Amino acid sequence: MVRAFQFSSLMGIFFWTSHVLAFVAKQNVPNAGGFVLLETGYLALQFGIYAFLLSLIYRAEI
Secondary structure, eight states, X not given: OHHHHHHHHXXXXXXXXXXXXXXXXXXXXXXXXXHHHHHXXXXXXXXXXXXXXXXXXXXXXX
C-alpha cells in the first residue's frame, strides 16, 4: 500500500504542477488562492482513491 501511495503522490504532484499551476499562470483567475486550494483538495482526493485502488489491484497474495 505504501508503494501505491508513493507512486500516486508522484503522479499527483506532476499533474498538479502541470494542471493547477499552469492554469493559474496562464489565465486571469479572480481568487487564485481559493482555486489552488480547491483544486489541490480535489486532486488529493482523486489520487488518494487511485492509490487505494492500485494497492487493492496489486496486493500480494498471502
